[in-house]
Amino acid sequence: MGTYIPHTKQDQIDMLTSISQTWDTLLSTIPSNVRLKRELNLPEGLSEFEVYHKMKAYASENVVFNTILRGAGAYDHYIPSVVRHLSAREEFVTAYTPYQSELSQGVLQSIFEFQSMMASLTGMDAANASVYDGATAAAEAIAMSYERGRRTILLSAALHPQTIEVIQTYTQELDVTIKMIDTVDGRTSIESMSKQLDESVCAVLISHPNYFGILEDVKGFRTAIIDSKVKYIVSVNPMTLGRLANPGSYGADIVVGEAQPFGLNLAFGGPYLGFMCTSDKYVRRLPGRIVGQTVDSQGKRAFTLTLQAREQHIRREKASSSICSNQAHCALTAAMYLGAIGPQGLKEVATQCANKAHALASKLESIGYTLTYKQPFFHEFVTTTPVNTALIEQTLADHSILSGLILDDHHMLWCVSETTSDDKLDEIVAILKEVHHG
Amino acid sequence: MNSVKEGYYYLSTHEWVKQESDTTFLVGISDFAQHALGDIVYVALPEVNDNVKQGERFCDVESVKAVSDVYSPVSGTITEINTSLEDSPELLNQDPYGVWIMKVEGSLDTSGLLDSAAYTLHLENEH
């Protein structure tokens, strides 16, 4: 059995003696009526070797697919070696929130760089140091938008279903009304939004691309939201900004999203990386940690946690959010990823994702699948399938390919990334053709 | 330290009100308040045309490590806010009795307020 306690028995005895205590007196502040009078019903501890193999046995019971055609909020991208190695540096991994600026400039600067990259990518004035994930980022953006007398939010029905659920959960005990904006042929309807815009509305939230991979009329929404008290919130997959116009350019007030595509493992759903960007006007409404640039006593550039009076440890029950962590290590990893691939690399990844997805879509069309929606899309799309989707999933799985996500018996949401080669796409279609005709 | 200005009325929560004309009043925070907060970094100003009520919160003031609600010593409608505080919140530290936060059109009920002598006594008793 292993232990991470460095004391020898003799150390313990010496220490107890020097403070005139015994184990019994030391623990006597726990009253006997709540003292556990037995050992924990857990096995004895194990050696490192045994633990590793036990955990590896669990891991081995999962299926690691060679090819992944499933996205829906979690995206398979190549993670460069340099990112994996640098992010494992122990000084980053084992540090806490950088409360002591002078000792934590490395962590602070890495977060400042992350904020700068996200603000730049989204075309916004500022970003926070990150939140739990994309869905909670959307819920926190909603909480930023409330105004006196305005507590109605309009959500696109084409948001990720889990994002809608999280917003429902976050607002359920508050005096907030959620109204849905209908979709027409997979695209969020501006007309449906406009009909519901009234003086109670404080925010409109759409996703671009949306859950079905479809590009929304992001400029049209901006034009249609006339009332300056309504915040226009856009959720984006930041990888797509390698090709798509940034939300700042079309007038978004708050931009949120999931930055897992930037160098983070699929990891069965977490940890991921929610990001939030906004204009100067709303910076003080951002939740969570924010790093700012300042100077030290010698006038040298320095970084520090700032605008802390927004936060729970100062504002307590008046804080708009209780969040007190950020996904610092994930943010560090994402910044390393962007540093490693650079602007050209990001453009390349986005372009390959889009090209490959469109190629797969047309190949599937050639074997009897139809595109369910006739709309522009990025790297995800929905098909109506000629055979049962469960059969498609099973058949591709036999070839170590994770199919698109089953939406129902005859609809599947596909996603293609740069990790799937051109040739692989032909192979996939060949396999599916067999199912179809088999 | 902790000067008290004569001719002003105070709330026990350290705000002051000064009568400008029959129905116009200026509102700010006391020297004690700015000392207690330390370096003020931000003032979340209220909006013009908002109604305020005596004893009710109308804005908050932030320092690096604290945030404090500011209560109105007067009832009425806000006619002006001191927008210079948006860029220079430190003015409240520099000249607490010269720098006002808001101008209110309304009426003053001094029965719920402390005059400078009473406020001085309040500071001595409380702190």
Next chain:
Amino acid sequence: MAKLIFELSSLGHQAVTFPPSHLPSVSFDEFENQGNIDLPEIAEIDLVRHYIGLSKMAHGVDTGFYPLGSCTMKYNPKLNEDVASLEGFAKIHPLQPLWSVQGNLKAMRHLQDALSEICGMDEFTLQPAAGAHGEFTGMLIIAAYHRQNNDLKRTKVIVPDAAHGTNPASAVMAGFDVVTVKSNACGGVDLDELRSLVDENTAALMLTNPNTLGLFDPNIKAIADLVHEAGGLLYYDGANLNAIMGLSRPGDMGFDVVHLNLHKTFSTPHGGGGPGSGPVGVKTHLIPYLPKGSYLKDLPTLESAPSLSIGRMRSFHGNFLTTMRALTYILFNGKGLKDVSMNAVLNANYMMHQLSDVYTVAYPQTCMHEFVLTLEKEKDQYNVSAKDLSKAMLDHNMHPPTMYFPQIVHEALMIEPNETESKATLDEAISLLKQLHQTMIDDPSYLQNAPYTTPVLRVDDVLAARVPILKYHKE
């Protein structure tokens, strides 16, 4: 001072490239990005040196002693990291078919059962992403429970004045009004005041035990009974569970809901501020309210929700890799988790005892895993603050204790040594703190101007907040 990554950029550099693809190009017309993407362009070696440079300006548990009270900066075993990077965990899509993730489900069940045993609870959800997220989850569960019982007047949550700031903030996010209960002279909940606050409007009491002063509340049973008799529920903030594993269990104390911080008690790394993981445990009567996305008995899929679920707290199933690190730690320690807690208590009492001839302990009595010093006297006498003393520690490769928390102690320094520190390390820290105390008397200005050897000297926080610069601007 290190350059910013943007200042290293020079046109045309790119560390990592991608295999070519020869498919037809898609054009996005009016959606297309017309401008430049403003990201740094850097060669791989320069990227590496940049981040290694930054890592040298960071302080982790692996760098030096980190007695940051309440944050539990214990050693983060390397084994955890190896496990978390296993392909069979790291490369699994969260929406894979259930038959292909059986190992994950078994591991999650294993962890949930172990946490239930350690805490004396009946079931756990691994969904919440961090401690504060767990608190919010727990508060929503409590709100839903009272509503289900048609007990709609319970709008009040009682929180001690020494509580973490997240407690009141989480309660408000769940729609409650917060009422503060004072601490008594011994640092525990003031029973008389609690009695006067608890009534038919009480939804819950949120409590950390041992509390934020590092003290085990001797009246915990009476407190629990008081709240339960009034029809309220008890919420346990598990921030300090690391002091009591195998010694006492929140479930046995009477708590109905608990959250844990896996990044504290169960040794998962803090990563510079996250990711954490905040599993929530409940007694049987609250299982139906657990969030969607939890892995619960009798639910057909991971996407199902129990009958009265509060809904989904975040996407997918929680910070899965973090939970696997915690399971690794639990397997490694097994029953020995009790030794972990006992040694955490030993180290704290040892340090407190050794320091108490020089420093003032805020509540001088046997503590659990941490204790709080007050520098109120020193502040008056020498004009040296808790912050000044902390800054002076930075020159000695030692992270300072938590400053100014809990807020009920003036000039507080909260010290949590953790069980993974050796006697030699503790002795070194004790000796440094005593030496700095002497300096305080001899030459207070030395502390007032510290630190001297860090990459930057005393940082101007006021300027940062008055004139926020939150992103890089090209010169």
